[in-house]
Amino acid sequence: EVQLVESGGGLVQPGGSLRLSCAASGFTFSSYDMHWVRQPTGKGLEWVSAISTAGDTYYPGSVKGRFTISRENARNSLYLQMNSLRAGDTAVYYCARAAAGSHYGMDVWGQGTTVTVSS
Amino acid sequence: DIQMTQSPSSLSASVGDRVTITCRASQSIRSYLNWYQQKPGKAPKLLIYAASSLQSGVPSRFSGSGSGTDFTLTISSLQPEDFATYYCQQSYSTHTFGQGTKLEIK
Numbered sequence: 755e756v757q758l759v760e761s762g763g764g765l766v767q768p769g770g771s772l773r774l775s776c777a778a779s780g781f782t783f784s785s786y787d788m789h790w791v792r793q794p795t796g797k798g799l800e801w802v803s804a805i806s807t808a809g810d811t812y813y814p815g816s817v818k819g820r821f822t823i824s825r826e827n828a829r830n831s832l833y834l835q836m837n838s839l840r841a842g843d844t845a846v847y848y849c850a851r852a853a854a855g856s857h858y859g860m861d862v863w864g865q866g867t868t869v870t871v872s873s
Numbered sequence: 874d875i876q877m878t879q880s881p882s883s884l885s886a887s888v889g890d891r892v893t894i895t896c897r898a899s900q901s902i903r904s905y906l907n908w909y910q911q912k913p914g915k916a917p918k919l920l921i922y923a924a925s926s927l928q929s930g931v932p933s934r935f936s937g938s939g940s941g942t943d944f945t946l947t948i949s950s951l952q953p954e955d956f957a958t959y960y961c962q963q964s965y966s967t968h969t970f971g972q973g974t975k976l977e978i979k
Contacts, residue, residue, distance in 0.1 A: 801968040848916055848917075853922060857965070858923055859909075863916035
């Protein structure tokens with residue numbers, strides 16, 4: 755079964771750091787681009803970062819310079835290092851697989867992990 | 874950055890109705906437009922990719938059309954399980970989601 759399982763969420767103070775992990779199974783992880791997408795409670799989806807099979811990384815302006823996406827193909831794992839966290843970063847964070855060809859949507863999603871930034 | 878605007882933001886409809894949701898991009902995105910369905914407490918589900926291609930396993934009552942800046946998602950005959958929130962997403966230049974359309978039961 756194709757599956758993504760996120761972990762690492764929790765409560766962190768403003769200015770703090772957190773590292774999210776996403777464990778992939780049931781497919782050849784190294785062959786797919788991967789994404790992180792977040793969703794504040796009751797609000798819409800926001801794309802957070804992407805990493806290609808070659809390790810190229812992409813971010814929107816809202817997190818660039820604070821968040822770092824990485825992957826470890828030998829462990830079938832995706833990571834998101836989040837630094838200088840703000841209250842506005844509070845959300846459910848999903849990892850998602852890019853469908854074959856990164857222009858064709860995100861076809862597999864994890865269940866999400868919750869990050870709360872609060873003092 | 875490319876902005877995506879969906880309309881309407883919410884919609885009330887009945888089982889059996891034909892429903893159309895619109896998504897407009899702030900610049901041409903060719904056909905790099907995807908549609909997702911999300912139910913409360915669940916992860917999004919890919920319905921349509923590349924503007925008009927149906928994702929495997931998605932019922933044929935869902936269809937997509939458009940290119941350039943204007944796109945539509947159509948549900949031909951609403952079923953009870955279709956009441957959810959729908960998002961468009963451009964994948965032409967990095968990625969941006971629309972703000973969502975909540976489809977509610979009338």
